[in-house]
Amino acid sequence: MAGGGARTILVTGAAGPAGRALGAQLLARGDALGVRAVGVDMAPVPVPGFDVVEAVPAAADPRYEGASLELVNRFGPDLVVPTVSEELPRLAALGAAAALGHRLVLSAPGPTAVAGDKLLTMWALGRQGVAVPAHAGADVFADAAEALAWAGGPVVVKPRVARGGRGVRVVDDADDPAWDRLDAAWIVQEFAPGTEYSPQVYRSPGDGSCVVVVLRKTGLEHGRVGNATAVHRVDDGSATDVAALAASTAEALDLAGPVDMDVRRLADGTPVVLEVNARFGAVSADAPELLDAVLGEWPGTPR
Numbered sequence: 001m002a003g004g005g006a007r008t009i010l011v012t013g014a015a016g017p018a019g020r021a022l023g024a025q026l027l028a029r030g031d032a033l034g035v036r037a038v039g040v041d042m043a044p045v046p047v048p049g050f051d052v053v054e055a056v057p058a059a060a061d062p063r064y065e066g067a068s069l070e071l072v073n074r075f076g077p078d079l080v081v082p083t084v085s086e087e088l089p090r091l092a093a094l095g096a097a098a099a100l101g102h103r104l105v106l107s108a109p110g111p112t113a114v115a116g117d118k119l120l121t122m123w124a125l126g127r128q129g130v131a132v133p134a135h136a137g138a139d140v141f142a143d144a145a146e147a148l149a150w151a152g153g154p155v156v157v158k159p160r161v162a163r164g165g166r167g168v169r170v171v172d173d174a175d176d177p178a179w180d181r182l183d184a185a186w187i188v189q190e191f192a193p194g195t196e197y198s199p200q201v202y203r204s205p206g207d208g209s210c211v212v213v214v215l216r217k218t219g220l221e222h223g224r225v226g227n228a229t230a231v232h233r234v235d236d237g238s239a240t241d242v243a244a245l246a247a248s249t250a251e252a253l254d255l256a257g258p259v260d261m262d263v264r265r266l267a268d269g270t271p272v273v274l275e276v277n278a279r280f281g282a283v284s285a286d287a288p289e290l291l292d293a294v295l296g297e298w299p300g301t302p303r
């Protein structure tokens with residue numbers, strides 16, 4: 001632990017969107033919070049809110065685990081908060097094996113792995129009656145025309161394992177050349193044309209209770225799909241069904257800690273879960289309750 005009784009928090013992906021959102025929140029809370037924030041990133045640069053940002057190999061690098069443990073041993077953090085999707089399954093397993101345990105703000109290895117694969121997420125939620133769009137592996141369809149006929153309209157294609165909106169595309173033309181590069185590593189979903197939300201969820205690792213903040217996406221990076229370019233907090237009771245769906249999703253997948261989701265309404269208004277990220281997201285600054293909950297309740301946080 002850092003000197004003077006300050007808590008030390010180590011945040012991965014500090015230079016990415018989710019890491020920067022956390023850094024901004026820590027900075028806004030100021031010295032009164034009594035936290036020393038250490039960032040790590042594969043491309044380290046100074047980031048507001050972090051005392052230092054250290055280098056770490058990419059998650060796919062065989063040196064990743066050893067380098068991560070070295071950083072943990074060097075800084076002795078009270079909490080380790082990962083924000084990079086590719087790291088989550090490896091960190092979850094490493095946390096159990098290396099006794100990071102209560103310091104690692106992450107779900108157990110099994111739930112983390114399911115949430116990290118968009119098709120596995122759809123299957124797991126669908127089996128438990130949680131509302132999701134019609135979905136299938138891309139290899140199920142001979143061509144785009146077959147997929148469009150199956151969905152009765154446009155479909156969304158996305159990599160099963162990818163961060164944020166990378167690779168996400170709406171296909172509404174049977175001759176779309178994007179289809180030629182799809183294989184079993186991709187998922188196809190029915191396109192939900194309604195309002196899109198980014199529910200921010202904290203599920204207690206103790207009693208399983210959920211804090212849910214519903215954010216409506218008011219701008220998307222690629223028009224109809226993509227990462228949010230702007231969000232608006234929905235506090236008027238108009239999205240209670242979205243909040244209930246988000247809580248049910250975290251419970252069904254047995255996730256704990258911060259969870260970032262994408263939810264969209266079908267043509268009839270029914271909200272469905274598009275994907276789940278078992279970590280803080282890029283818009284978490286609009287839902288400060290999540291960081292408050294982690295700092296106040298997570299087992300690794302000193303009292």
